Amino acid sequence: MAAEPEGTPCWADATFGDLEGAKRFYGEVLGWTYGESLPEFGNYTQAHVDGKAVAALMPPVPGQEVPAAWCLYFASPDAAATAAKVRENGGKVLVEPMQVGEFGTMVLASDPGGAAFGVWQAGTHEGFEARAVPGAYAWAEIVTREPEKADAFFPAVFGYGAKRMDDDAVDFALYDLGADPLLGRMKMTDDFPAEVPPHVNVYFTVADCDAAVEKAKSLGAELKFGPMTMPFGRFAALTDPQGAAFSLIDGTTTEGEKPKLKDLS
Structure with missing residues (x-):
C-alpha cells in the first residue's frame, strides 16, 4: 500500500487516563481487538478490526494531565515542510516534527481557530489498513x-x-x-x-x-x-x-x- 496523497486523513489515535477502560469501551462498541502495548513508545496500543489496524489508544505522558480526546492525522510527504506551512498560515505547531522509530514522522498542530490535529509522514506505518467497514x-x-x-x-x-x-x-x-x-x-x-x-x-x-x-x-x-x-x-x-x-x-x-x-x- 502506497502512502496516502498529501492531506488525506490517514490515522487516528486517542489519549486516555484510563487506558484499560478505553480499551474495554471501544472493544465492546466497535469490536476492536488490540495489539501489544509498546512501552518504548509510551504504551501506544494499536486497535484492529479483522486483523487490520484502524486506530490506536495510549495513556498520557507521565506527569501530564491532558483531557481525553481523539486526534486525526493528515498524510504528508514532508512533515517539516507541512509544519512550516502551518505556521505561515496562522496555525500553531504544538509538537515539532518527531521521528517515531521506523514508523514515520509526526507533527501535532492546531488551526487558527484552535482545533488540534496531527500530520503524519509515513515510514513503515502508512496509516489505516481498513476504512468504512464496521469498527473502522x-x-x-x-x-x-x-x-x-x-x-x-x-x-x-x-x-x-x-x-x-x-x-x-x-x-x-x-x-x-x-x-x-x-x-x-x-x-x-x-x-x-x-x-x-x-x-x-x-x-x-x-x-x-x-x-x-x-x-x-x-x-x-x-x-x-x-x-x-x-x-x-x-x-x-x-x-x-x-x-x-x-x-x-x-x-x-x-x-x-x-x-x-x-x-x-
Missing part, C-alpha cells in the same frame, strides 16, 4: 467557532478545494483533493457549551447506529446528538466515558437528497 474510520469534521479561518487555513496547508453547503440553516463546508470529499468543516452553534473547545470530530463505522448508541450508553457514554438519518448515513455524536468526543455512522442507511454545494475558492 469513516469520516471526520473540523468543528470550529471560526469557520472562515478554517476555510482559508486547511486549503492553504493541504491544497484542498473547498465547497460550502448551500443551506442557510447550517454553516458546513466540504474539503476535497479534486474528487470525493475527504473532510467536513462545521461551525459550532450556540448549542455547543462554551467550555467545549474547537476539535476534529472522528466518525467510526457501525452496522447499526441505534444499536451501537445503546451499547455505548450502557457502558457510560453520553449521547450528544442523534441518531439522525441524512443523505450520507445514519449517525450520532457522543462522548465516551472519559469525555472524548466521537461519532458513529451507518453509511448504508440514508435519507433525502445530497445538498447543493457552492465553491469557496
Whole structure:
C-alpha cells in the first residue's frame, strides 16, 4: 500500500487516563481487538478490526494531565515542510516534527481557530489498513467557532478545494483533493457549551447506529446528538466515558437528497 496523497486523513489515535477502560469501551462498541502495548513508545496500543489496524489508544505522558480526546492525522510527504506551512498560515505547531522509530514522522498542530490535529509522514506505518467497514474510520469534521479561518487555513496547508453547503440553516463546508470529499468543516452553534473547545470530530463505522448508541450508553457514554438519518448515513455524536468526543455512522442507511454545494475558492 502506497502512502496516502498529501492531506488525506490517514490515522487516528486517542489519549486516555484510563487506558484499560478505553480499551474495554471501544472493544465492546466497535469490536476492536488490540495489539501489544509498546512501552518504548509510551504504551501506544494499536486497535484492529479483522486483523487490520484502524486506530490506536495510549495513556498520557507521565506527569501530564491532558483531557481525553481523539486526534486525526493528515498524510504528508514532508512533515517539516507541512509544519512550516502551518505556521505561515496562522496555525500553531504544538509538537515539532518527531521521528517515531521506523514508523514515520509526526507533527501535532492546531488551526487558527484552535482545533488540534496531527500530520503524519509515513515510514513503515502508512496509516489505516481498513476504512468504512464496521469498527473502522469513516469520516471526520473540523468543528470550529471560526469557520472562515478554517476555510482559508486547511486549503492553504493541504491544497484542498473547498465547497460550502448551500443551506442557510447550517454553516458546513466540504474539503476535497479534486474528487470525493475527504473532510467536513462545521461551525459550532450556540448549542455547543462554551467550555467545549474547537476539535476534529472522528466518525467510526457501525452496522447499526441505534444499536451501537445503546451499547455505548450502557457502558457510560453520553449521547450528544442523534441518531439522525441524512443523505450520507445514519449517525450520532457522543462522548465516551472519559469525555472524548466521537461519532458513529451507518453509511448504508440514508435519507433525502445530497445538498447543493457552492465553491469557496
